[in-house]
Amino acid sequence: MSENQPPKKDQVYADPRAQVDAFAFDEGVADVFDDMIRRSVPGYGMTLSLLGIIAQHYAKPGTRIYDLGCSLGAGIASMGSKLDTPDITFHGIDNSQPMLDRCRPNLADVDKRHTVELHCQNIQDTPIENASIVVLNFTLQFIPKEERHELLARICQSLVPGGILVLSEKILFDDPHIQEDLTTLHHDFKRANGYSDLEISQKRSSLENVLVPETIDAHESRLAAAGFARDEIWLQCFNFASFLAFK
Numbered sequence: 001m002s003e004n005q006p007p008k009k010d011q012v013y014a015d016p017r018a019q020v021d022a023f024a025f026d027e028g029v030a031d032v033f034d035d036m037i038r039r040s041v042p043g044y045g046m047t048l049s050l051l052g053i054i055a056q057h058y059a060k061p062g063t064r065i066y067d068l069g070c071s072l073g074a075g076i077a078s079m080g081s082k083l084d085t086p087d088i089t090f091h092g093i094d095n096s097q098p099m100l101d102r103c104r105p106n107l108a109d110v111d112k113r114h115t116v117e118l119h120c121q122n123i124q125d126t127p128i129e130n131a132s133i134v135v136l137n138f139t140l141q142f143i144p145k146e147e148r149h150e151l152l153a154r155i156c157q158s159l160v161p162g163g164i165l166v167l168s169e170k171i172l173f174d175d176p177h178i179q180e181d182l183t184t185l186h187h188d189f190k191r192a193n194g195y196s197d198l199e200i201s202q203k204r205s206s207l208e209n210v211l212v213p214e215t216i217d218a219h220e221s222r223l224a225a226a227g228f229a230r231d232e233i234w235l236q237c238f239n240f241a242s243f244l245a246f247k
């Protein structure tokens with residue numbers, strides 16, 4: 001993602017002899033993360049580019065925009081590089097130092113227009129205030145299920161009137177046939193992007209109990225319980241969906 005270096009290819013799960021450990025956002029993953037997420041999440045590029053348009057609509061002068069689980073800064077770059085709203089401060093939060101170490105160089109354009117603060121922190125401990133936009137782009141799925149409500153309730157309380165949450169997640173389906181088919185289509189997408197069957201199955205094992213997806217109903221019930229007045233899915237690609245939630 002850095003403008004100066006060619007993207008590094010994700011081969012984290014390509015070695016047949018390697019032990020498959022629980023998935024972690026460590027140096028090895030951070031080093032190839034842009035390639036990994038683009039080849040793994042259908043609609044990721046579209047999610048990012050439309051996030052820029054969403055930000056132009058909902059950002060309010062004198063407020064903050066939070067990207068919780070900002071990784072390499074792709075969300076902040078997409079929102080901030082064209083945003084003209086004055087007096088915006090971006091807050092990028094991630095608890096992976098290897099991610100944040102590689103983040104700032106990707107924000108050169110945003111840095112010219114807005115203040116950007118990066119914090120290495122658990123998003124569950126991050127004070128959130130005066131927010132017009134909060135983004136959880138494929139991050140809530142890594143928070144223990146029973147702790148998700150509290151985070152969303154805090155986010156809702158922090159939003160200024162007219163503020164929004166963008167929540168993107170891998171999702172589950174109640175119907176086992178649909179679950180099976182959309183999982184197969186997701187794996188077909190990965191194969192079409194050059195991943196081998198071994199890489200797909202090793203990554204699947206490593207994400208087991210680390211990335212815990214839920215159904216659309218479960219997300220929408222939690223958003224309502226957390227205080228959001230309404231929400232809608234604005235993008236879905238196979239088993240990945242993004243919600244817009246309004247205070």
Ligand SMILES: C[S@@+](CC[C@H](N)C(=O)[O-])C[C@H]1O[C@@H](n2cnc3c(N)ncnc32)[C@H](O)[C@@H]1O
Binds near residue numbers: 070123
């Ligand atoms: C799938 S990545 C997010 C991708 C990124 N939002 C994007 O759009 O490119 C999930 C990120 O959330 C971070 N993360 C997971 N749990 C976290 C937590 N409890 N606190 C802070 N960051 C967390 C990980 O380190 C990782 O960088």
Ligand SMILES: O=C(O)C(=O)C[C@]1(C(=O)O)C=C[C@@H](O)C=C1
Binds near residue numbers: 037040041170
């Ligand atoms: O590869 C998968 O199966 C995924 O679920 C993709 C996913 C994600 O949704 O966060 C999983 C881990 C990495 O962070 C990148 C992408």
